[in-house]
Amino acid sequence: MIEVRNFTKIYDGVKVVDNISFNVRKGEIFGFLGPNGAGKSTTIKAMLGLIYPSSGEIKVNGFDITREGKHIRKHIGYLPENITFYDNLTALQTLYFYSDMRSIPRDNCWSLLEEFELREFANKKVGTFSKGMARRLGLVQAFLGKPKLVILDEPTVGLDPSGLIKVREKIKSLKKSGTTVFLSSHILSEVQKVCDRVGIMNKGLLVAVDAVANLTKETSLEEVFMKYTRR
Secondary structure, three states: OEEEEEEEEEEOOEEEEEEEEEEEOOOOEEEEEOOOOOOHHHHHHHHOOOOOOOEEEEEEOOEEHHHHHHHHHOOEEEEOOOOOOOOOOEHHHHHHHHHHHOOOOOOOHHHHHHHOOOHHHOOOEHHHOOHHHHHHHHHHHHHOOOOOEEEEEOOOOOOOHHHHHHHHHHHHHHHHOOOEEEEEOOOHHHHHHHOOEEEEEEOOEEEEEEEHHHHOOOOOHHHHHHHHHOO
């Protein structure tokens, strides 16, 4: 589903991502970990075709993201770490806006609002939402149109325990339906519960890629993370 080959990104002469390679299989839940500034967000933006590699290549479902990014993005659901909405639009209007922008049907807007306990707020302006409610709405927009690939950057930030469980259940249900999930999160206990494999970034380098079960045979994912990012 995702192929990253020798991806390097340079800003102002500084390598923020240095020659990394990995793949994400179809129907897999892949965790992408690393401390702040490790290069995770840069890699995600490149996977979406929002920035271009300085060298290397990235393919999604066989298509080169630099040449066919517009086509690929129609089939990707994306939740950025810091999502912003138009405060004067209602929740439902916001979802219609995203559906129309991505040229996908509006069919499942109501069902997703209900799934994330936002149906009663459908006609409330987003500017009145709490951070947790806005985050849930961000998740809803990422799942619009039943995309084949979902990229989630810190999906549980600002959520209460009930919301966190809801996201966990949704991610597991996506896997059952054959959807590929690429998940970046600092909540390592959640990553350990839902992910099949993880990649760990540190200082622009990909320092580990393996199955969660292999990495955590004798320890927790938190300890594995510390081992690879202390350098």
